Amino acid sequence: MQPNVTLAPPPPPVPAEPCAGRRGTPRQRVWAACQPLAWIGPAIVLIFSVVLVPVVLMFRTAFHDIDAVGFDRGFVGWANFEALLREPSLAAVVTRTAVWVVVVVTATMVCSLLLAQLFNQRFPGRRVARWALIAPWAASVFMTAVVFRWMLDPRSGLINIFLHDIGVLPELGTAQADWLGRPSAALWWMIGVAVFVSIPFTTYAILAGLQAIPADVYEAAVLDGASPWRTYRSITLPLLRPALLVAVLINIMNVFNSFPIIWAMTAGGPGDQTATTTIFMYQLKSSSIAESAALSVVNFGIVIVLVVLFLKAAGGRSQVQS
């Protein structure tokens, strides 16, 4: 039996041999300090080269004047950020991004809570249903988005033909049928696709949370005569908190940074009227890579702020580990 398992070094050497102890201990200490490096070294190198170096380069680009063919004309201070702020559509893009993130994440969470509850019940075909849910997750997001774009084709799209057949759409090939050509309609279709591809991960995260709730808590609730709704509110939801926080956090970051859906379906068009900040960043790249980098820096800041706010709201503890 080992009552006390710690990583602390063994007790100090015998006092009768002070010299030998002093010679050995520092080397051992250095060795002990270096030892973890062997294990975390590759990870540090990886993080440094694929995360930190690009971040540094991004900041550097944002403060440089880069011309149309990619030549660096040196440091220009905040000029790229000033140019960014002068973009007439910036306010609309930022507002749209907020709507996009809030609506997609909320809708995803609500749908996933319901689905996870369903999948936590025993019913015939549950295994098949659970597998089926993986499909939108397993398929490439870009591919899913392209498929939806073709299904929404104004003349021959599957969805449009269906809407025409059931009488919702009076005529094919009209402006009304061109959902993705009208910014207001396009945004809602893309929100739909974003929810569709976000649901599997979220549902599985919540399902895992549900399965981790001990059965005896529910037994106690039954003995106390709690109603199913009361049980859900007072037991399931609070105990799901860690899973929900992880799901919301990851979804916010994913949806905020989401590129393929909008790019494949409208490329942010017409103009930049369906662009989020991520898409707008890419659109800016065609005219000014430095201004685009300035927006990347802003986006990067927003994500960091979101994460910090969220962790604060989650009670200061890092819930991501659970």
Place this chain on the structure above:
Amino acid sequence: MKRRLGAALAAAAASALLITACGSADEGSDGSIVLKLVGADYGTGPEDSTAKYWQGIADAFHAQNPSITVEVSTINWTDYDTKVKTQLQNKDYPDILQGVFYPQYATNGLVAPLSEVMSNPRAGTAVFNEAFSVNGVQYAAPFTTSARAMFYNKKAFADVGLTQPPATWAELETAARALKAKGYIGYALPLGPEEAQAESTLWMLGNGGGWQTDGQYTIDSPQNVQTFGFLKNLVSAGLTQPNPATYDRTANASADFAAGKVGMALSGPFLTATIASAGKLGKSDFATAPIPGRTAPVQQTLGVADAVQAFKTTDAAKGEAIKKFLDFALADEHQLAFAEQYALLPGTQSALDSLKDDPVLGTFAQLLPQTVQFPSDEKWTATVLPAVKKNIGLAVIEDPARVLGDLQAKATAGR
């Protein structure tokens, strides 16, 4: 333990070495020269890829000059800008670059003056000389060109009882109304990002407007605002296809015209190739006419050229090889073969002259020498053009004065 750490460190060092070990091979030491040619791809798939066209020329050239090998690669137009920029940023310069001429290539000292890389630097159609020059020195030659005209569907016109193509905007509107009543798209208006600048220019020309007046940007001039106001009326009356801002030239307008759905469209000779391959309209089912203007047809239409340019080299032998190859590649036979394959006009004047009576390209060949060009200053390529491609389509949906005003602000902003 110690040994294991050593092994780990060795493995890390080895992998670091592996990453940096990717060297590059340079030209041979036996006096042979390798030229790198990067071009745009004008084809629609692997069968008619422009890489094949260039490879044919490169092989014929190599047969005559066994010491010179030309390595050909082509880039799809969609990725052209990004890939070329990336190559240049990484200092991976081609020797010959076909496609877009950026004045920045010259101001950054990357490309050589045309007089140094071609025996006859004046062989190209003269109308593009200025567009390919910086401070009076020409750096690129026109490789392939096109002039624009109005195409109209004669079948559709006969169907609605029209005999003449419209010459003015009012006539165009009337024709479009009649065509719409019979279920046609009266006028196809591709203001999607692909080539919104060409469609816009052609309409601006019809009202005496343009991008610049005396070298200064005047995108939001009263004439231009009026022009886009007229287009906006066409769109809201349903006389065009819906949502012009997302409607592209090749994928949408050309395809719809070739499918016989469209009454009128402004396009170039390449549309004849699309029509032929779609097989819906016969040779006599469509015709071309001058671009309609507000009060009279446009006298000088838009001419567009893609460039070929050579990068500077310090190696004299290589410079000679580049010159030899460009002279060879821009010979009439190759220029005409390209023109025929992609239904575009050649870049050299001599090749163009031989097409004056061509049944398909003749009309366009005659138009080209009197055409108007896009602006060619650094501001246009760097800032204005990308903004125009992205946003000008909104001018026929929202307030034309505001959209054009925003573009003007971009064009005249400090940097």
